[in-house]
Amino acid sequence: MKNFEVEYIKNGKRQKMFLRANDRVAAQNIAKKKNSGVIVKVGETQTVSLGEQLGDFKDRVSRLLGLSSKIKxxxxxxxxxxxxxxxxxxxxxxxxxxxxxxxxxxxxxxxxxxxxxxxxxxxxxxxxxxxxxxxxxxxxxxxxxxxxxxxxxxxxxxxxxxxxxxEVWDNQQKFKKAMRYPITIMCALAIAFLVLMLYVVPKFREIFEELGANLPLPTRILLGIESALSNYGFYILVGFLALIFGLKHAYKTSDEFKKGWDKYILKVYLFGKIIFFSTMSRFTLIFTELVRAGIPIADALDTAVKMVDNEVLKTKLSSVKIAVQQGVSLTDAFRNTGIFESMLIQMISAGEQSGSLDAMLKNVADYYKMKFNEIIDNISSYVEPILLLFMAAMVLLLALGIFMPMWDLGSAVKS
The missing domain is CATH 1.20.81.30 (Type II secretion system (T2SS), domain F)
Structure with a gap:
């Protein structure tokens, strides 16, 4: 956009305003909306108002941090x-x-x-x-x-x-909701463990040092974790944040890393299913609605694929468009990706043969939407086994690490 200086008369006084627009006509229209005065002159200028300078600075900082404003x-x-x-x-x-x-x-x-x-x-x-x-x-x-x-x-x-x-917005919100629950629980467990390590275990360290006895393995592990957090906690935190920032940067800038990460995340328990069904629900929804609206299949595929974020799934779904353009049937093209269930392939095949492809595609989209909603509605049943495992491991380590030396002390006193 260019900078424009607008001179106008309001209440008998000549005034100036600075604004940004694509051209002189757009600048004049913006100026008319901003004030009720009579516009005298509109000219391009290098001068920028303080408000515009602050706005530009904010935009540059936002882009630098990856927070550039997008349409909601x-x-x-x-x-x-x-x-x-x-x-x-x-x-x-x-x-x-x-x-x-x-x-x-x-x-x-x-x-x-x-x-x-x-x-x-x-x-x-x-x-x-x-x-x-x-x-x-x-x-x-x-x-x-x-x-x-x-x-x-x-x-x-x-x-x-x-x-x-x-539908796309609802899909995104459900995806965030599904990811939020396990992440929140894991963070809560991590905070609870840190509190125990930093405030409870040090009290027992003093007791164990006074005993001067050989400590069992669980106790040595517990004290080792406590010592690392107490002495190097700040560096561990900085390293952890640097790792997250580095991974985000690599994901945005390196195609190889992005593809490798997207391939790995699809194999992770629960997260992989959430991402897969969320992506397929969004893809089939857009593709189906575009086809039903009368857009050619190749163009509909091209548009729908651009809604896919995961590079592994995007590559496989992109091959469908190439195959269709080469004369392969939509059924065979989807089958060759290896990501559609045989039941869905049969539905698409029936739709192609009977001339009711749009209706069958709607059923496929509904299927993926149902599977995605099913995971979200029952996410607690997927997460609880993992949470119980983590909690059991944490409690077991704390119990053995703290009480085993005391049992040894009791046995020594009796003998």
Whole structure:
């Protein structure tokens, strides 16, 4: 974006304001919305207001930390639904976008819709305008907008788009909920263990040192852990945080590391199932809805695959599109990935042969959604055995480490 200086007259006084926009027309439109004065002059400038400087600094820091502002899916869903309702009521898409620009509370979304409004004023189609923000909206939005324009039924396309985005959001929230429970419990156990190591075990260390006797193995392990935490706790914490940061950095920058990690995580107990069924539920949902909306299978596959984060699954699902383009049937293409159950392959095959592929794909999507929800609803039954194992190991170590020397002392006194 460029910097613009706007001169305007308000209450008989000549004033200036600085703002950022893509071009002079967009700057003039933004200035009109920000004040009720008469605009005299709009010109490009290198001068930037303090507010804009602070905003730029904040954006740079956010990007550096990987926290760059993104459109929130709930805000996007609300805006798309509003557009759907307004266009269905006969309001032009131009006026609908103008209204959404004014009503949206999401800063990034408001900026994008403002630019789209200017694009429509300058003669661009809605698809051409939305395509400029593919990184913000995602391919699914571009595909559905293009479908709406090509079929002439924008309201229905927007309605289906809102439904798909809502499903994706619900999927993400359920995934976070599923991961939150075991992680919270494990953190609580770790904190409890640290408290015992740092505040309880040192009291017994003094008693054991006074005894001066040979300590059993569990006690030596316990005291060794306590000594390491007491003397090197800060360095262990720094090393742990550095390891996490390094892994995150490697995951974002190294394709080999990302693929290796994604392959490993799919094999981890519980986490692998959650990630697999969450990913497959999202992929089949998007693919099914795009096919039902009339988008060609190859294009629908291409868009749906871009919603997949796990590199291993993405590679296998990407091969489906290549196979279909080479003339392989969808059934064989899915079968060759090795990740679809035989029952699902039979359903897809029946759909292809009977001409009801979209209905069968809907059943496949419903199956993965059911499996994903089943894991989330019963996650406690999956986690409890692991938690009991950790708790038993912790209690056993503490009990043996503390009480075995006392038993030895009691035996020595009796003898």
């Amino acid at each position: 899916i709930p805000s996007l869903v609300a805006s798309v639904r509003q557009l759907s309702v307004m266009t269905n009521a006969g309001i032009s898409i131009h006026d609908s976008i103008k209204e959404v620009t004014n009503s949206s509370e999401d800063k990034r979304l408001k900026e994008i819709f403002s630019v789209m409004n200017d694009d429509l004023n300058s003669g661009l189609s809605l698809t051409e305008s939305v395509s400029k923000f593919r990184n913000d909206f995602g391919d699914i939005v571009v595909a559905m907008i293009n479908l709406g324009e090509s079929t002439g039924n924008m309201a229905e396309a927007l309605s289906k788009l809102a439904m798909m985005l809502q």
